[in-house]
Amino acid sequence: MNTDQGAISMGAETTSGNGDGAGAGVAPRTGALPVAKTPRPPVGHNRRNPQRVAVIIPAKDEADRIASTVRAARAIPHVDLVLVVDDGSTDETQHVARDAGAVVVRHSHNRGKAAAMETGAAVVAMRDADGRAPRLLLFIDGDLGDSAVNTAPLVGPVREGVADVAIALLPPQPGAGGRGIVVGTARRAIQHLTGWSPTQPLSGMRCLTREAFEAATPLAHGWGVETGMTIDLLRRGYVAVEVPCDLRHRASSNDLKGQVHRATQYRDVLLAVNARRLRGTVDAVRGMGKDRASH
Ligand SMILES: O=c1ccn([C@@H]2O[C@H](COP(=O)(O)OP(=O)(O)O[C@H]3O[C@H](CO)[C@@H](O)[C@H](O)[C@H]3O)[C@@H](O)[C@H]2O)c(=O)[nH]1
Numbered sequence: 001m002n003t004d005q006g007a008i009s010m011g012a013e014t015t016s017g018n019g020d021g022a023g024a025g026v027a028p029r030t031g032a033l034p035v036a037k038t039p040r041p042p043v044g045h046n047r048r049n050p051q052r053v054a055v056i057i058p059a060k061d062e063a064d065r066i067a068s069t070v071r072a073a074r075a076i077p078h079v080d081l082v083l084v085v086d087d088g089s090t091d092e093t094q095h096v097a098r099d100a101g102a103v104v105v106r107h108s109h110n111r112g113k114a115a116a117m118e119t120g121a122a123v124v125a126m127r128d129a130d131g132r133a134p135r136l137l138l139f140i141d142g143d144l145g146d147s148a149v150n151t152a153p154l155v156g157p158v159r160e161g162v163a164d165v166a167i168a169l170l171p172p173q174p175g176a177g178g179r180g181i182v183v184g185t186a187r188r189a190i191q192h193l194t195g196w197s198p199t200q201p202l203s204g205m206r207c208l209t210r211e212a213f214e215a216a217t218p219l220a221h222g223w224g225v226e227t228g229m230t231i232d233l234l235r236r237g238y239v240a241v242e243v244p245c246d247l248r249h250r251a252s253s254n255d256l257k258g259q260v261h262r263a264t265q266y267r268d269v270l271l272a273v274n275a276r277r278l279r280g281t282v283d284a285v286r287g288m289g290k291d292r293a294s295h
Protein backbone atom coordinates (compact mmCIF):
# COMPACT_ATOMS: atom_id res chain seq x y z
CA MET A 1 0.00 0.00 0.00
CA ASN A 2 1.10 3.58 -0.23
CA THR A 3 0.55 6.18 2.39
CA ASP A 4 -1.33 8.87 0.57
CA GLN A 5 -4.72 7.22 0.78
CA GLY A 6 -5.68 8.84 4.08
CA ALA A 7 -5.30 5.72 6.19
CA ILE A 8 -3.15 7.53 8.74
CA SER A 9 -5.77 9.39 10.71
CA MET A 10 -3.37 10.46 13.44
CA GLY A 11 -0.39 11.37 11.28
CA ALA A 12 -0.50 15.09 11.95
CA GLU A 13 -0.75 14.53 15.68
CA THR A 14 2.27 12.33 15.70
CA THR A 15 5.31 13.15 17.74
CA SER A 16 8.34 13.80 15.66
CA GLY A 17 10.69 13.92 18.59
CA ASN A 18 14.11 15.48 18.58
CA GLY A 19 15.56 12.96 20.94
CA ASP A 20 16.28 15.39 23.73
CA GLY A 21 14.27 13.63 26.39
CA ALA A 22 10.79 13.99 27.86
CA GLY A 23 8.49 16.22 25.92
CA ALA A 24 10.53 15.76 22.74
CA GLY A 25 9.04 17.84 19.94
CA VAL A 26 5.45 17.22 18.95
CA ALA A 27 4.83 18.04 15.32
CA PRO A 28 2.32 20.84 14.82
CA ARG A 29 -1.06 19.90 13.34
CA THR A 30 -0.15 20.94 9.85
CA GLY A 31 -1.89 18.08 8.06
CA ALA A 32 1.44 17.10 6.49
CA LEU A 33 2.64 13.56 6.94
CA PRO A 34 5.48 13.13 9.40
CA VAL A 35 8.90 11.83 8.40
CA ALA A 36 10.54 8.85 10.11
CA LYS A 37 13.72 9.34 12.13
CA THR A 38 15.57 6.83 9.97
CA PRO A 39 15.45 7.54 6.24
CA ARG A 40 14.10 4.86 3.90
CA PRO A 41 14.83 2.99 1.75
CA PRO A 42 17.30 1.36 4.09
CA VAL A 43 20.72 -0.04 3.20
CA GLY A 44 20.39 -3.11 1.01
CA HIS A 45 16.97 -2.10 -0.30
CA ASN A 46 16.40 -1.70 -4.01
CA ARG A 47 13.81 -2.66 -6.57
CA ARG A 48 15.18 -6.14 -7.06
CA ASN A 49 15.77 -6.54 -3.33
CA PRO A 50 12.69 -5.02 -1.66
CA GLN A 51 12.43 -4.83 2.10
CA ARG A 52 10.58 -7.79 3.57
CA VAL A 53 8.38 -8.10 6.62
CA ALA A 54 8.29 -10.68 9.40
CA VAL A 55 5.06 -11.15 11.32
CA ILE A 56 5.67 -12.09 14.95
CA ILE A 57 2.77 -13.57 16.91
CA PRO A 58 3.18 -14.02 20.68
CA ALA A 59 0.66 -16.72 21.57
CA LYS A 60 -0.47 -18.30 24.81
CA ASP A 61 -3.24 -20.91 24.49
CA GLU A 62 -4.50 -19.67 21.13
CA ALA A 63 -5.21 -23.09 19.53
CA ASP A 64 -8.74 -22.01 18.56
CA ARG A 65 -7.69 -18.99 16.53
CA ILE A 66 -4.02 -19.31 15.67
CA ALA A 67 -4.51 -21.21 12.37
CA SER A 68 -6.71 -18.53 10.82
CA THR A 69 -4.46 -15.79 12.24
CA VAL A 70 -1.37 -17.39 10.68
CA ARG A 71 -3.05 -17.95 7.31
CA ALA A 72 -4.28 -14.35 7.21
CA ALA A 73 -0.82 -13.04 8.21
CA ARG A 74 0.79 -14.98 5.35
CA ALA A 75 -1.43 -13.07 2.91
CA ILE A 76 -0.10 -9.64 3.93
CA PRO A 77 1.98 -8.11 1.11
CA HIS A 78 5.79 -8.22 1.60
CA VAL A 79 5.52 -10.81 4.39
CA ASP A 80 7.89 -13.73 3.84
CA LEU A 81 8.08 -15.04 7.41
CA VAL A 82 5.33 -15.68 9.95
CA LEU A 83 6.72 -16.61 13.33
CA VAL A 84 4.61 -17.83 16.23
CA VAL A 85 6.21 -17.68 19.67
CA ASP A 86 4.31 -20.17 21.76
CA ASP A 87 4.62 -18.68 25.23
CA GLY A 88 4.29 -21.88 27.27
CA SER A 89 0.82 -22.82 26.05
CA THR A 90 -0.88 -25.80 27.62
CA ASP A 91 -2.98 -26.42 24.51
CA GLU A 92 -2.10 -27.36 20.92
CA THR A 93 -1.08 -23.85 19.81
CA GLN A 94 2.38 -24.85 18.54
CA HIS A 95 1.16 -27.77 16.41
CA VAL A 96 -1.82 -25.91 14.97
CA ALA A 97 0.38 -22.92 14.11
CA ARG A 98 2.99 -25.11 12.39
CA ASP A 99 0.32 -26.91 10.37
CA ALA A 100 -0.98 -23.52 9.20
CA GLY A 101 2.45 -22.62 7.81
CA ALA A 102 4.12 -20.67 10.61
CA VAL A 103 7.65 -21.08 11.88
CA VAL A 104 7.16 -21.89 15.56
CA VAL A 105 9.43 -21.44 18.55
CA ARG A 106 8.33 -22.21 22.07
CA HIS A 107 9.00 -21.05 25.61
CA SER A 108 8.97 -24.14 27.83
CA HIS A 109 7.14 -22.10 30.46
CA ASN A 110 5.02 -18.97 30.32
CA ARG A 111 7.14 -15.78 30.33
CA GLY A 112 4.64 -13.12 29.31
CA LYS A 113 3.93 -11.27 26.11
CA ALA A 114 6.96 -8.95 26.18
CA ALA A 115 9.38 -11.86 26.55
CA ALA A 116 7.66 -13.61 23.64
CA MET A 117 8.14 -10.48 21.52
CA GLU A 118 11.87 -10.36 22.36
CA THR A 119 12.25 -14.05 21.52
CA GLY A 120 10.45 -13.47 18.22
CA ALA A 121 12.64 -10.53 17.24
CA ALA A 122 15.80 -12.52 18.09
CA VAL A 123 14.70 -15.42 15.89
CA VAL A 124 13.90 -13.09 12.98
CA ALA A 125 17.36 -11.50 13.34
CA MET A 126 18.93 -14.95 12.97
CA ARG A 127 17.01 -15.38 9.72
CA ASP A 128 17.74 -11.93 8.27
CA ALA A 129 20.13 -12.29 5.37
CA ASP A 130 23.57 -10.67 5.31
CA GLY A 131 23.78 -7.63 3.03
CA ARG A 132 20.02 -7.18 2.96
CA ALA A 133 17.98 -4.69 4.94
CA PRO A 134 16.71 -6.30 8.14
CA ARG A 135 13.06 -7.26 7.93
CA LEU A 136 10.44 -4.91 9.31
CA LEU A 137 8.81 -6.44 12.39
CA LEU A 138 5.03 -6.65 12.45
CA PHE A 139 3.77 -7.76 15.87
CA ILE A 140 0.20 -9.01 16.01
CA ASP A 141 -1.92 -10.86 18.56
CA GLY A 142 -2.79 -14.52 18.04
CA ASP A 143 -6.54 -14.04 18.41
CA LEU A 144 -7.19 -11.82 15.36
CA GLY A 145 -8.28 -14.73 13.16
CA ASP A 146 -9.05 -13.82 9.54
CA SER A 147 -9.00 -10.13 10.39
CA ALA A 148 -5.20 -10.34 10.86
CA VAL A 149 -4.82 -9.57 7.14
CA ASN A 150 -6.19 -6.11 7.94
CA THR A 151 -2.95 -5.22 9.74
CA ALA A 152 -1.50 -4.77 6.23
CA PRO A 153 -1.93 -0.96 6.33
CA LEU A 154 0.64 -0.81 9.14
CA VAL A 155 3.44 -1.77 6.77
CA GLY A 156 3.21 1.08 4.26
CA PRO A 157 4.03 4.03 6.56
CA VAL A 158 7.11 2.26 7.96
CA ARG A 159 8.32 0.86 4.64
CA GLU A 160 7.96 4.26 3.00
CA GLY A 161 9.64 6.25 5.76
CA VAL A 162 6.62 8.11 7.06
CA ALA A 163 7.06 6.60 10.52
CA ASP A 164 9.37 4.34 12.51
CA VAL A 165 6.45 2.60 14.19
CA ALA A 166 2.85 2.27 13.00
CA ILE A 167 0.23 1.27 15.58
CA ALA A 168 -3.21 -0.16 14.79
CA LEU A 169 -6.35 1.69 15.82
CA LEU A 170 -9.11 -0.88 16.31
CA PRO A 171 -12.83 -0.29 15.84
CA PRO A 172 -15.08 -0.82 18.91
CA GLN A 173 -15.11 -4.52 19.83
CA PRO A 174 -18.33 -6.40 20.53
CA GLY A 175 -18.50 -7.63 24.15
CA ALA A 176 -15.67 -5.40 25.42
CA GLY A 177 -16.23 -4.62 29.10
CA GLY A 178 -13.46 -2.17 29.95
CA ARG A 179 -14.11 1.19 31.59
CA GLY A 180 -11.09 2.89 30.14
CA ILE A 181 -9.13 2.94 33.40
CA VAL A 182 -6.00 1.16 32.17
CA VAL A 183 -6.20 2.81 28.77
CA GLY A 184 -6.60 6.27 30.35
CA THR A 185 -3.70 5.69 32.74
CA ALA A 186 -1.39 4.62 29.91
CA ARG A 187 -2.49 7.48 27.67
CA ARG A 188 -1.95 10.16 30.33
CA ALA A 189 1.46 8.76 31.26
CA ILE A 190 2.61 8.72 27.63
CA GLN A 191 1.30 12.26 27.16
CA HIS A 192 3.07 13.44 30.31
CA LEU A 193 6.41 11.88 29.39
CA THR A 194 6.45 12.53 25.64
CA GLY A 195 3.82 15.12 24.75
CA TRP A 196 1.88 12.67 22.53
CA SER A 197 -1.56 11.41 23.44
CA PRO A 198 -2.22 8.12 21.63
CA THR A 199 -5.82 7.08 21.04
CA GLN A 200 -5.20 3.39 21.85
CA PRO A 201 -2.02 3.21 23.93
CA LEU A 202 -2.36 -0.54 24.63
CA SER A 203 -2.71 -1.58 21.00
CA GLY A 204 -0.17 -4.33 20.38
CA MET A 205 -0.51 -4.54 16.61
CA ARG A 206 2.60 -2.60 15.61
CA CYS A 207 4.98 -2.53 12.67
CA LEU A 208 8.46 -1.15 13.31
CA THR A 209 11.94 -1.06 11.93
CA ARG A 210 14.64 -3.27 13.41
CA GLU A 211 16.45 -0.11 14.51
CA ALA A 212 13.42 1.18 16.39
CA PHE A 213 12.85 -2.21 18.00
CA GLU A 214 16.44 -2.32 19.24
CA ALA A 215 16.08 1.22 20.58
CA ALA A 216 13.07 0.08 22.62
CA THR A 217 14.80 -2.90 24.23
CA PRO A 218 14.91 -4.18 26.88
CA LEU A 219 11.11 -4.13 26.65
CA ALA A 220 8.94 -3.39 29.65
CA HIS A 221 7.61 -6.57 31.24
CA GLY A 222 4.31 -8.25 30.37
CA TRP A 223 1.40 -5.93 29.62
CA GLY A 224 3.53 -2.81 30.11
CA VAL A 225 5.30 -3.48 26.84
CA GLU A 226 3.30 -1.19 24.55
CA THR A 227 3.27 1.76 26.94
CA GLY A 228 6.99 1.41 27.66
CA MET A 229 7.86 1.01 23.99
CA THR A 230 5.94 4.11 22.94
CA ILE A 231 7.58 6.24 25.65
CA ASP A 232 11.08 4.95 24.87
CA LEU A 233 10.72 5.41 21.12
CA LEU A 234 9.30 8.92 21.27
CA ARG A 235 11.89 10.03 23.81
CA ARG A 236 14.60 8.86 21.42
CA GLY A 237 13.16 10.80 18.52
CA TYR A 238 11.41 7.99 16.64
CA VAL A 239 8.13 8.79 14.94
CA ALA A 240 4.85 6.96 15.66
CA VAL A 241 1.57 6.98 13.78
CA GLU A 242 -1.76 5.37 14.55
CA VAL A 243 -3.45 3.72 11.57
CA PRO A 244 -7.07 2.50 11.53
CA CYS A 245 -7.24 -1.26 10.90
CA ASP A 246 -10.43 -3.28 10.71
CA LEU A 247 -9.52 -5.90 13.32
CA ARG A 248 -11.54 -8.22 15.55
CA HIS A 249 -10.08 -9.78 18.65
CA ARG A 250 -11.26 -11.56 21.80
CA ALA A 251 -12.07 -8.52 23.93
CA SER A 252 -11.95 -8.88 27.71
CA SER A 253 -15.46 -8.81 29.13
CA ASN A 254 -16.61 -7.53 32.48
CA ASP A 255 -16.56 -10.87 34.30
CA LEU A 256 -14.10 -11.85 37.04
CA LYS A 257 -11.53 -13.11 34.54
CA GLY A 258 -11.70 -9.80 32.67
CA GLN A 259 -11.28 -7.80 35.89
CA VAL A 260 -8.28 -9.84 36.97
CA HIS A 261 -6.75 -9.36 33.52
CA ARG A 262 -7.26 -5.58 33.74
CA ALA A 263 -5.73 -5.46 37.21
CA THR A 264 -2.64 -7.21 35.86
CA GLN A 265 -2.51 -4.84 32.90
CA TYR A 266 -2.80 -1.88 35.28
CA ARG A 267 0.07 -3.16 37.45
CA ASP A 268 2.34 -3.76 34.44
CA VAL A 269 1.56 -0.35 32.90
CA LEU A 270 2.36 1.41 36.20
CA LEU A 271 5.63 -0.51 36.55
CA ALA A 272 6.65 0.44 33.01
CA VAL A 273 5.74 4.09 33.52
CA ASN A 274 7.39 4.44 36.93
CA ALA A 275 10.65 2.95 35.65
CA ARG A 276 10.64 5.49 32.83
CA ARG A 277 9.76 8.42 35.12
CA LEU A 278 12.67 7.47 37.32
CA ARG A 279 14.99 7.20 34.33
CA GLY A 280 13.85 10.64 33.14
CA THR A 281 14.62 12.12 36.57
CA VAL A 282 18.04 10.45 36.76
CA ASP A 283 18.89 11.70 33.25
CA ALA A 284 17.80 15.23 34.19
CA VAL A 285 19.93 15.23 37.35
CA ARG A 286 22.94 13.90 35.41
CA GLY A 287 22.39 16.64 32.83
CA MET A 288 22.41 19.32 35.58
CA GLY A 289 25.63 17.84 36.96
CA LYS A 290 27.26 18.03 33.53
CA ASP A 291 26.08 21.65 33.08
CA ARG A 292 27.62 22.64 36.43
CA ALA A 293 30.89 20.87 35.63
CA SER A 294 31.22 22.71 32.32
CA HIS A 295 30.83 26.17 33.95
O1 LIG B 1 1.45 -14.68 28.90
C1 LIG B 1 1.01 -14.37 27.78
C2 LIG B 1 -0.28 -13.85 27.60
C3 LIG B 1 -0.71 -13.53 26.32
N1 LIG B 1 0.11 -13.73 25.25
C4 LIG B 1 -0.37 -13.38 23.90
O2 LIG B 1 -0.39 -11.96 23.82
C5 LIG B 1 -1.41 -11.55 22.90
C6 LIG B 1 -2.34 -10.50 23.58
O3 LIG B 1 -3.02 -11.11 24.64
P1 LIG B 1 -4.61 -10.98 24.86
O4 LIG B 1 -5.01 -12.01 25.85
O5 LIG B 1 -5.29 -10.99 23.54
O6 LIG B 1 -4.70 -9.60 25.60
P2 LIG B 1 -5.66 -8.30 25.38
O7 LIG B 1 -6.01 -7.72 26.70
O8 LIG B 1 -6.77 -8.59 24.46
O9 LIG B 1 -4.59 -7.38 24.71
C7 LIG B 1 -4.66 -6.00 24.48
O10 LIG B 1 -3.86 -5.31 25.44
C8 LIG B 1 -2.50 -5.76 25.53
C9 LIG B 1 -1.76 -4.83 26.48
O11 LIG B 1 -2.25 -4.92 27.76
C10 LIG B 1 -1.80 -5.75 24.19
O12 LIG B 1 -0.57 -6.43 24.34
C11 LIG B 1 -2.63 -6.43 23.12
O13 LIG B 1 -2.00 -6.29 21.87
C12 LIG B 1 -4.03 -5.82 23.10
O14 LIG B 1 -4.83 -6.50 22.12
C13 LIG B 1 -2.15 -12.82 22.47
O15 LIG B 1 -1.67 -13.27 21.23
C14 LIG B 1 -1.79 -13.80 23.57
O16 LIG B 1 -1.86 -15.16 23.17
C15 LIG B 1 1.40 -14.22 25.42
O17 LIG B 1 2.13 -14.37 24.46
N2 LIG B 1 1.81 -14.54 26.69
Ligand SMILES: O=C(O)[C@H](O)COP(=O)(O)O
Nearest residue numbers: 178179180181182183252
Ligand atom coordinates in the same frame (compact mmCIF):
# COMPACT_ATOMS: atom_id res chain seq x y z
O1 LIG C 1 -10.53 -3.94 27.73
C1 LIG C 1 -9.59 -3.18 27.54
O2 LIG C 1 -9.59 -2.27 26.68
C2 LIG C 1 -8.34 -3.36 28.35
O3 LIG C 1 -8.40 -4.55 29.06
C3 LIG C 1 -8.10 -2.16 29.25
O4 LIG C 1 -9.15 -1.99 30.15
P1 LIG C 1 -9.78 -0.57 30.55
O5 LIG C 1 -10.98 -0.42 29.67
O6 LIG C 1 -10.14 -0.69 32.00
O7 LIG C 1 -8.79 0.51 30.31
